[in-house]
Amino acid sequence: MNYKKTVKKFLAAGLIMSMLLTGCGAGENKGASSASEGQKTQSTSKESTKEDTITVLTASNIDPEIADTIDTSTNAFQLYEMVYDPLVRYGENGEIEPALAESYDVSEDGKVYTFHLRKDVQFSDGTNFNADSVIYNTNRWDDKVKGNFSAKLEKVEKVDDYTVSFTFDHAAYPIIIEFTYPRPFRMCAPSSLDKDGKFVLGVGTGQWKIESYEEGQEAVLVKNEYYYGKQPSYEKVVLKFVDDGQSRVMALQSGDADICLADVPVESAGVLEDDTDVSSVKDVSTLSFFFGLNYDNKIFSDIKVRQALNYATNKKSMVEDIMNNDATAATGIFSSSVPFVTKENSKGYDYNLEKAKELLKEAGYEDTNGDGIVEKDGKDLTLNLVFQTEEYSNWKTICEFIQSEYLKIGVNIELKEMETAAYYDAIWTTRDYDIIIYRSYEDSWNPHGFLSSVFYQSKDQPSVFWYDEKLNTMIGDVIAQPDITNVQEKYDEIFKYMDENAFTIPLYYPNQTYYYNARLSGVDKAATSYQGIVWEDISIN
Amino acid sequence: MVKKVIDIENVFFYNRKSKVEKLENKVISNFGLKRFLEKTSTKAGFLIIIIFITVALFAPVLAPHDPLLVDVTNKLKNPSLSYPFGTDQLGRCVLSRLIWGARNSLLYSFTVLFATLMIGVPIGLVSGYLGGKVDSVIMRIIDIFMAMPSFIVALAIAGTLGASGKNLVFSMSLVYWAEYARLSRALTMQIKEQSYVMALKAGGCNDFQILFKHVLRNIASSIIALATMEIGSIILSIAGFSFIGLGVQAPTPEWGILLSDSKEYIQTFPSLMIYPGVAIVIVVMAFNLVGGGIQDGLSAKKR
Numbered sequence: 032m033n034y035k036k037t038v039k040k041f042l043a044a045g046l047i048m049s050m051l052l053t054g055c056g057a058g059e060n061k062g063a064s065s066a067s068e069g070q071k072t073q074s075t076s077k078e079s080t081k082e083d084t085i086t087v088l089t090a091s092n093i094d095p096e097i098a099d100t101i102d103t104s105t106n107a108f109q110l111y112e113m114v115y116d117p118l119v120r121y122g123e124n125g126e127i128e129p130a131l132a133e134s135y136d137v138s139e140d141g142k143v144y145t146f147h148l149r150k151d152v153q154f155s156d157g158t159n160f161n162a163d164s165v166i167y168n169t170n171r172w173d174d175k176v177k178g179n180f181s182a183k184l185e186k187v188e189k190v191d192d193y194t195v196s197f198t199f200d201h202a203a204y205p206i207i208i209e210f211t212y213p214r215p216f217r218m219c220a221p222s223s224l225d226k227d228g229k230f231v232l233g234v235g236t237g238q239w240k241i242e243s244y245e246e247g248q249e250a251v252l253v254k255n256e257y258y259y260g261k262q263p264s265y266e267k268v269v270l271k272f273v274d275d276g277q278s279r280v281m282a283l284q285s286g287d288a289d290i291c292l293a294d295v296p297v298e299s300a301g302v303l304e305d306d307t308d309v310s311s312v313k314d315v316s317t318l319s320f321f322f323g324l325n326y327d328n329k330i331f332s333d334i335k336v337r338q339a340l341n342y343a344t345n346k347k348s349m350v351e352d353i354m355n356n357d358a359t360a361a362t363g364i365f366s367s368s369v370p371f372v373t374k375e376n377s378k379g380y381d382y383n384l385e386k387a388k389e390l391l392k393e394a395g396y397e398d399t400n401g402d403g404i405v406e407k408d409g410k411d412l413t414l415n416l417v418f419q420t421e422e423y424s425n426w427k428t429i430c431e432f433i434q435s436e437y438l439k440i441g442v443n444i445e446l447k448e449m450e451t452a453a454y455y456d457a458i459w460t461t462r463d464y465d466i467i468i469y470r471s472y473e474d475s476w477n478p479h480g481f482l483s484s485v486f487y488q489s490k491d492q493p494s495v496f497w498y499d500e501k502l503n504t505m506i507g508d509v510i511a512q513p514d515i516t517n518v519q520e521k522y523d524e525i526f527k528y529m530d531e532n533a534f535t536i537p538l539y540y541p542n543q544t545y546y547y548n549a550r551l552s553g554v555d556k557a558a559t560s561y562q563g564i565v566w567e568d569i570s571i572n
Numbered sequence: 573m574v575k576k577v578i579d580i581e582n583v584f585f586y587n588r589k590s591k592v593e594k595l596e597n598k599v600i601s602n603f604g605l606k607r608f609l610e611k612t613s614t615k616a617g618f619l620i621i622i623i624f625i626t627v628a629l630f631a632p633v634l635a636p637h638d639p640l641l642v643d644v645t646n647k648l649k650n651p652s653l654s655y656p657f658g659t660d661q662l663g664r665c666v667l668s669r670l671i672w673g674a675r676n677s678l679l680y681s682f683t684v685l686f687a688t689l690m691i692g693v694p695i696g697l698v699s700g701y702l703g704g705k706v707d708s709v710i711m712r713i714i715d716i717f718m719a720m721p722s723f724i725v726a727l728a729i730a731g732t733l734g735a736s737g738k739n740l741v742f743s744m745s746l747v748y749w750a751e752y753a754r755l756s757r758a759l760t761m762q763i764k765e766q767s768y769v770m771a772l773k774a775g776g777c778n779d780f781q782i783l784f785k786h787v788l789r790n791i792a793s794s795i796i797a798l799a800t801m802e803i804g805s806i807i808l809s810i811a812g813f814s815f816i817g818l819g820v821q822a823p824t825p826e827w828g829i830l831l832s833d834s835k836e837y838i839q840t841f842p843s844l845m846i847y848p849g850v851a852i853v854i855v856v857m858a859f860n861l862v863g864g865g866i867q868d869g870l871s872a873k874k875r
Binding site: 276277280281296298299301302348349352353424427428431432434435436445446447448450 | 822838
């Protein structure tokens with residue numbers, strides 16, 4: 032009987048362990064319970080088969096219900112790219128390519144942009160797209176939306192049925208790039224809104240239309256039969272939201288997912304490379320990871336402290352030992368794949384512990400009580416470091432590594448993991464951090480969009496990561512440049528100034544790799560990471 | 573003597589009332605250490621606990637390396653002489669982290685247990701001894717706490733206060749005290765009817781002396797029985813909270829943290845996950861064996 036009991040106990044203990052693990056799995060699928068009640072099906076779908084459906088993994092919450100063209104709170108860029116079209120598109124190397132507009136003219140003074148629209152475009156609900164549709168959309172843009180332009184949008188006029196002109200208060204070189212953003216300047220059909228003007232579900236001119244979705248889980252997109260461009264050879268794309276890196280890897284391996292557009296843990300990359308059922312396509316990324324410093328914290332107002340932390344950051348070891356060389360050590364806030372970034376204007380800081388210690392000492396921080404932590408006025412130099420792991424699974428390892436590195440110069444780092452929503456709140460509203468790991472924007476936002484978004488203080492919006500009067504003036508100046516002639520020079524100044532003053536701690540530039548199931552062929556990266564993949568060229572074997 | 577030592581329900585949403593009720597009518601002054609150690613399984617459990625506590629106490633001596641020492645050039649190494657269990661993703665010694673993990677996990681668990689006892693038992697004693705209105709009010713409060721699923725409430729509190737080991741201990745203690753209060757109240761009510769309490773009163777002892785010197789001593793064994801049964805689930809809960817990031821924070825070596833850190837390496841380096849998992853299973857099992865033994869001892873004596 033004793034034996035029987037012991038076996039029972041073992042079984043029970045095993046079960047508990049598995050519960051512990053799966054219990055946490057459920058925790059990661061936050062909102063799973065609310066999803067079932069929020070489940071809505073737009074139309075009755077044809078039975079989908081594996082042969083005509085591609086399942087794609089993302090790490091940003093796919094929520095078509097709020098994915099309004101003018102909404103700026105969601106990060107579901109892939110969905111925007113697939114459903115809505117811009118007037119012009121951001122192509123390879125920043126070329127401006129035609130999209131809904133066949134061509135565009137800019138007036139002599141650079142204030143008036145005239146777009147000549149394609150005449151063969153229909154929304155996915157079958158209605159025609161023309162100048163009135165553009166006016167319909169621009170009428171929805173309030174001042175906050177218009178604020179995404181570098182100049183003030185004064186008026187939008189219909190010239191004829193297929194010609195629209197936008198008039199700005201002054202010329203600015205980034206305006207045409209801003210028309211390419213995944214949001215908020217894309218075009219949706221009036222049927223996206225209900226009769227009270229409330230957004231219901233996105234209807235656009237894009238290659239795909241939303242068929243059904245489960246809130247917080249997935250969106251099923253079918254090809255838009257009215258699409259003017261090349262049609263894909265398969266029927267459906269399922270965008271699946273998976274917020275755990277290891278789960279994404281396993282979904283790829285098991286064949287549950289075909290393409291992963293999100294980051295995978297660095298150690299698992301090797302597993303996927305070895306898997307004959309999984310192929311990959313590599314992309315030069317314009318992404319960079321860095322530490323943002325809270326300028327409200329008095330400790331950071333001393334430039335020596337900021338420089339010391341930069342000197343104490345062992346980027347080489349981070350890239351070689353942690354990232355297995357699947358990244359590049361950062362020198363400046365942007366990688367060299369971003370326009371206007373050069374070796375000369377982003378020199379960065381070498382790894383130099385002696386120099387870091389010296390700078391801290393000059394700033395008044397010394398270890399007087401022998402506990403290994405430097406202090407000033409009897410207070411230990413302790414800083415918290417906020418991170419999340421859902422979008423970038425390697426951040427935790429990076430932060431733990433930095434914690435041990437900074438301890439070498441006597442800086443005590445307390446790690447604080449936040450779930451994604453709380454993390455973004457910390458960045459944008461609560462500012463509840465000393466140091467926070469963050470990423471740059473990508474493609475068309477870089478560099479001007481990112482700089483003006485997080486280092487620029489406007490009348491009603493405080494700066495997000497750092498405020499410096501001179502930097503503010505310089506950024507304001509560069510985005511107001513009427514044309515490209517002096518822009519390089521201005522960016523040189525900005526990047527140098529940011530570098531010298533160590534407003535941030537650049538970490539590394541990750542490589543972008545999209546893994547996909549080998550049953551697909553013709554998978555190729557698109558010009559921007561928001562598009563990710565060129566959908567129409569894929570075929571299912 | 574067939575009883576559930578641990579069942580799944582008991583881990584997170586266990587029916588705490590039933591467990592307490594089982595012990596409520598067992599006022600036994602001395603359950604006899606000898607009697608409960610007779611069983612091999614209990615002996616084994618006891619031995620395992622002693623081993624783990626020793627390891628926890630002497631962690632600084634026993635651990636071959638500093639559990640926080642990062643050496644990324646030496647990451648994810650297989651077991652070797654200097655690193656008997658290999659190294660983790662940051663090149664830290666896994667064995668050292670396990671040993672320090674035992675220290676932290678057990679320390680947090682015992683702290684929670686101690687705190688719940690310190691809150692629960694005095695409240696139960698006073699409530700049971702005084703009776704009347706005081707008792708009714710306290711009992712209603714206890715009922716409220718018992719009615720709520722403890723894990724969820726602790727989760728909510730820890731989530732609101734922010735994630736840290738301190739907050740976790742606080743929130744768990746705040747939720748788990750009720751059953752001890754209920755148990756000690758029930759036992760006190762039985763004891764206070766007994767003639768020796770009357771005798772003490774007649775002899776001029778004050779209420780405080782009676783309660784904490786005499787009554788407490790007589791109900792201690794039942795409370796210890798409940799506590800031993802509970803410690804296993806406390807260990808599991810703490811590891812669970814840490815795993816989901818609401819408990820102890822990285823890089824503190826704690827078994828739940830070790831588990832959650834290693835989930836990224838489940839394919840490439842599964843041993844990282846197995847070690848802390850096995851450690852948790854063994855310790856929880858050992859505590860449950862001993863708890864079961866004590867309860868057996870109690871019921872045997874009662875008969």
